[in-house]
Amino acid sequence: MDTKNLADLYELPALDWSSVTDRLDAGCDQAPGSGGPDRHTTWLTTIDPDGSPHVTGVGSLWVDGCFWFETGQTTRKGRNLARDPRCTVAIATQEFDLVVEGTVEVVTDRDTVARLAAAWAEGGWPCAVDESGTALTAPFSAPSAGAPPWSVYRVIARSACAVATVAPGGATRWTF
Template identity: 65%
Template sequence: MVQSHMHATDATNLADLYDLPPVDWAFIQGRLEGGLTQAPGSGGPGRHTCWLTTLNADGSPHVTGIGALYVEGGLWFETGERTRKARNIARDPRCALSLATAEFDLVVEGRASQVTDPSVVAALAARWAGEGWPVSVDESGRALTAEFSAPSAGPPPWFVYRIDLTAATAVRTVDPGGATRWRF
């Protein structure tokens, strides 16, 4: 996996009325690349919880807490194929993910897809293991296994999903402040 940067094709300063500068996408991206650990006291507020919203069959939202990684311009997570979020994504890949860091609150919109390429799955397993989750690639080479995961992930095997961003909105929570929406 080669690190790449997302380039926003369109940015809208949502804080113009307060004479605040637009938030730079490179600042957001750099912070995301620094990691979103789940350990208490490691993020803002208190730790990083990502909230994934998928669409139920009737169009209503399903929101669940997940852990996520930002790699190669996308957000990545894992879950079992029988979870509601996985079933929702298989039917309709549109989703949103929100998270809070000490520097900004962020909501991204995009399309999620299951990724089973063995080299990608192995690279992500190594990243998660490096953050303290003792995960490995299962015998299929296409999914993950470990002694535990979040209860919302269901039982192993856990499959890897990538959210390709179509839009993002950030509200900067530190000086100089600001709020910006990007389209990709």
């Protein structure tokens, strides 16, 4: 991992990647009042066919050192990712704002899908593994997720940039 301090101009130290991942490991609940700007929303940016960005909120999880989200493969973001897997994920916490750049992969491993379904259910979204064992279903999801089944996506980070929102401040980019 390469670390670049983006706050040298202000003589601030580089942020520590382990402090970022420790915070993410502690959870970023989307329930109001649970942190962030009243709650944590993860923003996913994909690339439209004409090259323009498409940004949408997703219900993400941070598990095993990476972001995961779900959506229908026929949604705009699902079609964009099938055509071009490059994306960014952004989240604001009390301690920092974070942008992760990378690519996604659709995950169909039954054990992994079941483990993530359990994590989403534990967080309050009553999803379950569908009859195929490789996707999710639930009584509801975000309207932008489309109709079930919903595929599970894992973000494979290429780089990340965090800007501290608490003293002493700082900004750092990591390349993996």
